[in-house]
Amino acid sequence: MPILPPSLDDRRFDDLVEDLIARIPAHTPEWTNPRLGDPGRTLIELFAWMGDALLYRANLIPERQRLVFLKLLGMGLKPALPARGIVSLSFAQETELGGHTLAPLGQLKAAVPFETLAETTVLPISAEAYIKRRLSSAELAKKSDVLHGLSRIHNISGSLKGYETTPVFAGGRAEPAGFDVFGKSADRALWIALFAPKAPKPEDQPATNIAAKAAMGGGDTGLPALLSVGIVPTIKAPTLFEQVSAPTSVPVMWEMTTRGRTERETDYLTLGVDGSTDTSKGLAVAGTLRLQLPDESLIWAPSNDVGVNPRAGVGDVPPRLDDAERASRLVGWLRLRPKTGENVTHLSLSWLGINAVEIDQRVTVSGRVLGSSTGAADQVFQLPLPSVDRDSLVIQVEEAGRGYQNWYRVDDLAAISGDVNVAREAPAYELDAEAGTVRFGDGVRGRVPEREMRVRLAVGRFGGGRAGNLPAGSIAELTARRIDGRAAPAIKVNQPLSLGGGEDAETLAIAEKRIPAMMRHRDRAVTEEDYRRLSFEAPAIDVGRVEVMPRFKPRDRRFNVPGVVSVMALPAATLAPAPNPRPDRPFIERLHAHLSARTPLATELYVIGCEYVPLGLSVAVTLREGFARDKVLLEVREALRRLLWPLAPGGLDQKGWPLGRAIRSRELEVEVSRVAGVDELRGLNLFQKHNDDWQKLPAIAADGAQILSLQPWQLPELLSVIAVDGPSAPTDLRALPNPFADDHAVAVPVVPELC
Structure with missing residues (x-):
């Protein structure tokens, strides 16, 4: 039986009133009619109400004891976790031409409080990223004459590598799927054009450019400014059973264009990165870094006018900009490329921007007497x-x-x-x-x-919760102060990516559920159940399923390896069509960090996802009278998806399909037969992917039964399911014939007559 806190006295208001009325004949026999509204009855109800309140407080004693027990175990409730992200800043007024270094803890206007985390410098410039995109084979063939002519114009004796200037993260927007800025470029470089604000009048643009350069170089202070750059590397799911470790830095270098020996020659200055403020850990994780800019006298950009600079965009120089308005505001170029001698061929980024700062969902309170x-x-x-x-x-x-x-x-x-x-x-x-x-x-x-x-x-800083997981574009304004204490100008905010990581504070009910687990593992992972329970307690990730595979080494696909523990974890997700939930790299890194701090010293721990085996199904049924055809067929498909879903409520026991359990057609047929409206099952076929094509699995018995065997580390992924109302299940998943077409006639369009 369940162990429930006892109620010290289960009497309530009505019980007390009835008890007191029942005592009237024994104590006051002359009171024969204790009706509602009688003064004596009112006094009885008043004392019953007071007694009910006292009993309620007495019954709280077991609740208090449980709270005391939680404290004795050292199990305080977990506080809320804040949502975090990166935003870029710009001046609301384009007439602002000075650089301003903002103090941390600036307040952002949003649905919940957010603050900036670090000092940042906002410069009166904007940035656009470009790559020299390699031309495809078809484009090279199509433009061979043009390229041949360009080689003669520019007197290029060697091979010619054509490219197209292609913007990346246009308009400050992010590329959630990622963009390989090195792999898709002709020179393995990302070029960042720096623009001054647009002047009110075209003739004032040169003066505006000079003022922007002065702000970048520090002006009369003699101390060049620091350019804050935000970097968001693309987060992809790790390959199957990849050993995920701490992210490593990418060996790259930042450079800025400067004038060469002549007006037509471009040279480069290597920019130092302030390592103490590099939260991106060398472009390994999402974060910000600050580049040390040169003096304004060294900041320069080559001309894009081929009349002035015939070799604009040719060779190892920035790409040519053919937009005259942008070219008139160009004040300099940044170049991000691999370090010399380093074999870095790919760098996938989801976003890059300047004047960037990290934010989190907290508010700062100071100088408060408690x-x-x-x-x-x-x-x-x-x-x-x-x-x-x-x-x-x-x-x-x-x-x-x-x-x-x-x-x-x-x-x-x-x-x-x-x-x-x-x-x-x-x-x-x-x-x-x-x-x-x-x-x-x-x-x-x-x-x-x-x-x-x-x-x-x-x-002290306070706050957090799921309410802070805001979508992109939810924050637009920042109120901040400069490091000298004065108010900063009005600042706009560009939020390119959604904010994440926010979690609500733990409730008492959830904490009480942790008591048995805490008594068992005491925050140490020893048994399989310890690993499972500790995985669900990992902060900042939502774990949907955990399977512990002792003595299994993932990379070798080998069991019975002493000292090895593999934890297969999947993120929480709702039942939906394919794809199935897969853990990404931050998910695995956080779970591994949480578990590794609690495992015995000699344990070799792996945190992995599962290997999904593609599966296709076709099923034919006949319907009962009175049931809608489309609705029944939809419910048949959903029943099969629910049965094969890896998380609850999927599987045979509604805990997800068991790891490594084979798919048997007879079990699926039973599930289909349970759907309301199905009169008879006419056939069911299993298909497996082979070279991007579906192949029907062979029958293993005379009655046509099929089976898809799985390894102990595999789960099925239902990618395609076809349900029809007909005599037999389709044998081809690639196309379904139109039931209303006529096999004995050819459809021919008829041109209507016009008057």
Whole structure:
């Protein structure tokens, strides 16, 4: 039987009223009519209401005991996690021609609070990315005469490599599927054109360009500006059983064009990357980096006018821009290319932009007095908001003659130190991040703040939740201050990609469900069930299914390997047509990091996805009278999809199709027969993909039964299913004949007569 918290007294208001009325004859026999509205009956109901309230409070004692039990286990509720992302900034007024370095924690206008995470410099320039796209064989053949003429014009004696200037991430938009900026280019380089703002009058454009260059070079400050660049590498699902490790940096270099020996020659300056602020880890993950720009006197771009510069776009120079308006605003070029000697042939990016900054879903509170100490032990102070970021929290306590002093956070006041004297005088506090409370010691385990001394929140960041997972284009404005404290000009925000990673705070009901698992594994992965339960507790990912395969080495497809544990995990998803859910690289990296910190030292841990085997089905049924044909056939297809779905409610036990279980046609036929409206099953065929074509599986018995065998690490993926109302199941999935066509006649169009 289930273990439920007992109710100390299960009587309610009505029970108390009936009990009191039943006692009237024994105590006041002269009161013979206790009807509704009678003053005595009103007093009875009043006391019953008060008694019901007292019983409700008494019944909360088991609930309180459970909360105390959670605290004894050290199982505080998990705080909310913030959504994160990258945005690019620009001045709202194009007349703004100065560079402004913004302080972190600027506030963005959105449905929920967001703030910038780091210092960033907004320059009065915009950027557009281009590649020199290689021409295809067909294009080369078509333009052979043109290329031959160009080789004579430019006096090129060697081979000619034609290209087409192609914009990438046009209009600041992202390419979620990714774009290989090195693999698709003729010179393995990404070119970023830097443009000054458009001047009110064409004749003022040269002066505007000079002002933009001055802002880039630092102007009269003598300190060149830092250009903030946002990078989002394309996130793809890892190959089957690929060993996912920490992302490695890409060996690339950033360069800027400068004037060569003559007006027609282009040289390049190598730009340094501020390593302390490179959150992209060398273009390995989504993040920002800051490039150290040269002095404005060195910033230069070659002319795109072939009348002035006949070799514009020829050779190892930036691509030629044929748009006269853009060319008039061009102030410089950035080039991203592999380092010399490094064999980097591909770089897939989803987005790149300048004036970029990372943001997250939090709000900063500072300088807030939480209260005054009473001098008692175990004092608890409430922070202004729940779900606090532990790393950003700074708590200060006032001390006589010294002012506010920083105290430090510990996970458990009872475990500060084994030395009694050290523990007694430790200026420490304990934090409940989800509830937003801080607790001080009792004089034995942690110092007690002196009486009437104030406790202050120096700084802390709060927030998070699924509400912050906003789609692209949800944020448009930023309110920020410069590093000198003055207000920054009005700033526009371009949000090219959706924000993700936000999770709601853990509820008490969910935390209570973790009690049995915590008692079993104590946050250590030893048994298969430990790995499974810990996987579902991984932060910032939504795990839908976990299978633990002990002693299985994925890359070798080999079992019985001592010391190896493989965890197959799939992200949560709703039942839908193909494709089936697949884990991407961040999903596997986060789950691996969560589990590896909890596995024994000698365990060789792998976190993998599953291998899907393509499957096609065709089924023929006859229908019962009174049922709609299209609806029944749709339900037949959905029943088969639901049965073969890898997550709940799929599978035979509604927990997903079992890993490695063979697909038997007879089991599928039973599922089809259960669909309401199916009168008779006329046939069912299984198909397997072979060289991009479907092949019917052979029968294994005289009655035509089929089976698709799977390896222990495989699951089926239903890519095609055809259900028909007819005498037999189709034997070809590529095309379904039109039932209304006439096999004995040829359709011929007739031209109508016109008056």
